[in-house]
Amino acid sequence: MTNIKQIEENLKREAKRLLESKEVSVVLAYARGYDEHHPLPYAARTAGEVGNLIFNEYCTYNLARYLTKYPPKTKIAIAVKAADSRAVVQLIQEEKVKKEDLVILGIPFIGMKDPKTGEEIDQKTTCHMANPVLYDILLGEEIRDAGAGSPYDVLAELEAMDQAARWSFWEKEFSKCIRCFACRKACPMCYCDPCFMDASRPRWADKSPTADGNLMYHLTRFYHLAGRCIDCGECSRACPMDIPLHLFHKKMAKECETMFGQAAGMKIDDKPVMVNYGNQDSDEMLK
């Protein structure tokens, strides 16, 4: 695996080259926050700003989140880790961004750390892939061995519970929600404007964080992300109340993979599963 300092240098060099040659008008990457352990998402617009860019193991944020914020045809270079690149692929599938407008700077890296707890991020909270699935420039050497373990292993405990126990688990978790919408803000796939929660007609839930509104918000959001969630785990890391939202998203991703045979954000020619149907679909899935 390429040294993290080396990746940072490669990132700066490529960002500088792309901005100087006017190939892109903005480079999405990371900059220092109030200390080393708390980086910020950063958009470099001039070659002079490239000096601010950093990359270290705390740069977890999924920058694909910001792609849909730019006007169409903006040329953007974006630094992506494995899960982030899946988000980019998914956005291309959904025709939110165009491949020709992007320069994807892939970062092959394992061992990112949660800025909140300092713990290493592994397959328990992410898709646990090492190499980006789509990139134009790779900023380090490809990783051959990503390590064992399925991203869905962590679900075993919840799946083994009976329904009443699962409900009491989720009821407790959702009751913590303060409806700050940090999960929605952190999610690269939540780009709807307005979000169904902001709509007043129909008003799906109270604006204040009530138990039933929280249930409505989260369950509907899980549905909206079914077959689209690329398992970056940012929703849970963004959550100030530590609700393990990623577990539900993982379960939905697992079900979509089993039922429809397609994982989100792997190929740009795929069609998202929920706006598609297949000849192999059967009524078994409704059982």
Add this chain to the structure above:
Amino acid sequence: MDFEPKILGIACNWCTYTGADLAGTTRLKYPQNVRTVRVMCSSRINPSFIIRAFQLGADGVLVGGCHPGDCHYGTGNLYARRKLAITKKILEFAGMDQKRFRVEWISASEGNKYAEIVEEFTRDLKALGPQNTFRIEKDSRERI
């Protein structure tokens, strides 16, 4: 008094709703526990409707559509099948008893099938008892 479950039925205009009509015109007897809402296509159903129904006190939700391949719009129910399958998984993983949500394909000529399914579903729900998982408050049962 015996527990009478409340069932929200969501039926597609072209097949299931017409099938339900046929059940009525042929004077078939089936339980009155189902309150049917007509939609133009089963793929028009927003999964939030189903969550909302359970929150407002439905004991069961029955969705009816055309048989796959017979959709009035060609492919609507094929999309609906995927959507409703995921909805079922969400309800199940959240901790709702999956027997309370049922999807059936009932064509316009299957009035007897409609009556049978409503009868069977009502019987199942009576055995399960009232749905208290998602329900917001006790008197919300009166809202549907």
